[in-house]
Amino acid sequence: MKEFFQKLSKNDFYKKLMKEPLTYVAGAVLLSVFQIAHLASLGSAWGVTSAFADWGAWIYQGLGGDVSSWAYFASEKAQHTLAAGFLHDGGSIRNIGIIVGALLATLYASQFKIKKIKSIRQVVAAVLGGLLMGYGARMAHGCNIGALYSGIASLSLSGWIFAAFLMVGAFIGSKLLAKYLNLAGKSFIYKMLRKKNITLNGKKCDGSEKLSEGDEVKLFLSDETIEKFSEVKIQKVRKRKLDVVYEDDDIILINKPSGMLSQKAKETDESLVEYLIQYLLDGGKLTKEDMRQFKPSVCNRLDRNTSGIVIAGKSLPGLQLMSEAIKERTIGKYYLCIVKGSVAGPKEIDGYLKKNEKTNQVTVLKANELCREDKDALPIRTQYRPLCSDGRHTLLEVKLITGRSHQIRAHLASIGHPIAGDYKYGDPAVNREARDKYAVQSQMLHAWRLVMPKELREPLAGLGGREFTAKPPEEFMRMTAGMPGYERFIS
Numbered sequence: 001m002k003e004f005f006q007k008l009s010k011n012d013f014y015k016k017l018m019k020e021p022l023t024y025v026a027g028a029v030l031l032s033v034f035q036i037a038h039l040a041s042l043g044s045a046w047g048v049t050s051a052f053a054d055w056g057a058w059i060y061q062g063l064g065g066d067v068s069s070w071a072y073f074a075s076e077k078a079q080h081t082l083a084a085g086f087l088h089d090g091g092s093i094r095n096i097g098i099i100v101g102a103l104l105a106t107l108y109a110s111q112f113k114i115k116k117i118k119s120i121r122q123v124v125a126a127v128l129g130g131l132l133m134g135y136g137a138r139m140a141h142g143c144n145i146g147a148l149y150s151g152i153a154s155l156s157l158s159g160w161i162f163a164a165f166l167m168v169g170a171f172i173g174s175k176l177l178a179k180y181l182n183l184a185g186k187s188f189i190y191k192m193l194r195k196k197n198i199t200l201n202g203k204k205c206d207g208s209e210k211l212s213e214g215d216e217v218k219l220f221l222s223d224e225t226i227e228k229f230s231e232v233k234i235q236k237v238r239k240r241k242l243d244v245v246y247e248d249d250d251i252i253l254i255n256k257p258s259g260m261l262s263q264k265a266k267e268t269d270e271s272l273v274e275y276l277i278q279y280l281l282d283g284g285k286l287t288k289e290d291m292r293q294f295k296p297s298v299c300n301r302l303d304r305n306t307s308g309i310v311i312a313g314k315s316l317p318g319l320q321l322m323s324e325a326i327k328e329r330t331i332g333k334y335y336l337c338i339v340k341g342s343v344a345g346p347k348e349i350d351g352y353l354k355k356n357e358k359t360n361q362v363t364v365l366k367a368n369e370l371c372r373e374d375k376d377a378l379p380i381r382t383q384y385r386p387l388c389s390d391g392r393h394t395l396l397e398v399k400l401i402t403g404r405s406h407q408i409r410a411h412l413a414s415i416g417h418p419i420a421g422d423y424k425y426g427d428p429a430v431n432r433e434a435r436d437k438y439a440v441q442s443q444m445l446h447a448w449r450l451v452m453p454k455e456l457r458e459p460l461a462g463l464g465g466r467e468f469t470a471k472p473p474e475e476f477m478r479m480t481a482g483m484p485g486y487e488r489f490i491s
Contacts, residue, residue: 055086058082237278254312296314297312298311299323308472311450321456337444338395339418353405378402380404382411382412385397388483420434438478439478
């Protein structure tokens with residue numbers, strides 16, 4: 001018997017008919033056929049709501065009440081229905097058939113579940129929805145289902161008017177529920193979380209939880225669903241030669257050129273991530289099947305117009321360990337930049353950075369400049385030391401103590417030493433000279449040197465304490481050529 005059901009579950013016809021939901025078109029056609037057959041054979045419209053009203057009356061009478069004086073039940077037809085009883089009412093039998101049919105359908109599809117009431121809002125929404133639907137039906141002196149299907153089937157104008165207002169009401173209702181009651185998820189994942197098809201440590205979760213080491217996530221999904229949503233799509237990108245600084249089985253360090261995105265901002269973008277995947281696929285270091293389990297990605301990001309070392313994970317352990325080291329600030333990250341003016345001596349500067357999300361621009365404030373409106377400002381700390389200078393420009397080595405958006409560019413600009421070629425925070429005169437005299441096309445900021453933590457866990461233990469450098473672009477060479485001793489840093 002077990003083998004029979006196993007074979008049955010794999011049968012395409014069974015899966016199509018019993019397991020998979022019908023399309024909206026198929027459902028509409030079947031409902032229309034049923035309504036026409038009902039009207040032709042019984043001579044009456046298919047109704048649902050009216051029978052429920054009778055159920056309420058029978059229950060009320062069973063408790064000792066009397067509905068004979070109520071206007072709705074005062075007619076001879078209504079009195080006859082109530083007197084005949086449940087088993088002699090065709091509408092009631094049809095409703096039972098609908099309920100039993102829905103139960104069997106969910107059982108066959110393995111989707112039957114008794115759900116717990118989650119909140120009082122859910123109860124309120126259900127009660128209000130039922131009251132509004134029932135009251136609307138009584139105001140219209142008819143059944144919601146019958147008024148729609150029978151009206152349209154008999155070419156009655158009322159059916160089409162009912163359908164139009166039904167659609168308008170459904171639209172408004174769904175918007176109100178989504179906004180105020182927040183009952184339904186907006187994606188497949190949230191739906192699966194609600195149904196406990198995705199669990200965290202054997203318990204229901206809502207997707208806001210943060211995973212810790214040792215946590216267990218289980219997915220209770222059909223093979224068909226997993227295949228549907230796990231299709232590996234590889235974006236076709238133009239061929240780009242990557243400047244690889246270092247590579248092993250777990251990580252790769254790439255010298256990103258200026259003008260290249262670290263990660264895509266929109267679906268059609270080509271970024272370093274896509275070029276990396278193409279590089280690994282072309283070299284036979286990655287297969288399409290591998291990407292079902294893990295997708296290589298970058299651990300740190302540089303602005304589009306910033307060049308230099310980007311760390312990427314080729315394996316999950318590599319990505320996790322490098323991301324962890326960056327988060328804990330155990331990796332030493334050093335930048336080269338060419339700034340306006342002469343800078344004397346090394347220094348550490350601090351302040352507060354406030355970001356305007358609309359303009360994607362930051363403002364640097366001192367501690368005594370903060371006010372109540374600056375509660376979202378984040379503390380920043382930057383170290384720098386001059387390497388060489390020609391009096392008009394200085395080549396700086398900058399170390400990030402904190403790593404905030406646009407920190408180096410905005411922090412140096414705030415102390416009167418903006419970066420050459422920086423059109424957001426820079427000096428227009430300096431930028432103009434850099435463009436006209438040295439053919440500078442981007443900001444002179446380069447992620448130059450990387451110092452690994454002294455201690456790293458396997459599989460990266462062999463990289464502990466190692467240093468890596470990435471050669472700056474040719475623009476740096478041109479701007480620093482007149483600075484004494486530049487060769488030690490730029491060559």
